[in-house]
Amino acid sequence: MIERVFILKRADVFRDLPTEVLESLAPHLEEVELPTGRSLFEKGDLGSAMYIVVRGRVRVHDGTRTLATLEDGAVLGELSVLSSEERNASVTAESETRLLRLDQDVLYEAMALSPALGRGFIEVLLDRFG
Numbered sequence: 201m202i203e204r205v206f207i208l209k210r211a212d213v214f215r216d217l218p219t220e221v222l223e224s225l226a227p228h229l230e231e232v233e234l235p236t237g238r239s240l241f242e243k244g245d246l247g248s249a250m251y252i253v254v255r256g257r258v259r260v261h262d263g264t265r266t267l268a269t270l271e272d273g274a275v276l277g278e279l280s281v282l283s284s285e286e287r288n289a290s291v292t293a294e295s296e297t298r299l300l301r302l303d304q305d306v307l308y309e310a311m312a313l314s315p316a317l318g319r320g321f322i323e324v325l326l327d328r329f330g
Contacts, residue, residue, distance in 0.1 A: 207300060210273040211252050212327075213320045218256045221314045229300040234258075237242035240276075247280020248304045252268065256297025278321060281307055301328045308321045 204226035208214040212267040213306060232251065234240055240251065242285050243262060250258050251273045260276065267289055270276055311318045 204229050207252060207273075208252055211275050213275050213278065214317070215239045216320060217314060217316055221310065221317065225302065225306065225310055228306040230303055231295070232299045232301050234299065236293055236295055236297075238293050239306050240279055240291040240293065240299070241287050242277040243287055245287045247277055247283075247285060247287050249276060249301045250277040250281040250307070251291075251299045251301050254298040256299075257294040258291050258297055261289050262289050273322070275328075278324065282321065284315065 201223065205219065205222045206207070208217075208222045208225060208229075214225075228231075232240070234256070240258065241247075253270055253272055253276070255272060257269060259266055259272075260270060276291060277287070279285065281302070284304065306330045307317075311321075
């Protein structure tokens with residue numbers, strides 16, 4: 201659990217949260233291993249989880265057009281997890297990749313208990329899309 205708290209602390213969305221909040225989230229994170237070339241999700245899939253890249257590299261893309269390359273500590277799927285919308289891009293592992301998955305219901309419960317988590321999401325989204 202300590203490793204998971206440390207990983208959460210590195211991610212922009214969770215960086216400023218109290219350790220107690222991170223400790224409450226840590227047991228609910230699911231490990232996901234992706235071999236090189238494997239898709240995590242496809243554009244148009246419904247989103248009900250977000251992911252944190254623990255180790256490796258993923259390509260965010262729309263068809264053959266690369267939108268971003270994300271590595272250790274990066275968060276992805278944060279828009280879809282908030283709204284249950286369709287994914288607006290596909291994500292494929294460019295190397296052996298380990299991620300942590302946080303499901304929407306757990307995230308919503310944590311946001312209800314910690315307004316700072318909601319603020320963290322807003323700040324990250326504003327930085328990315330503002």
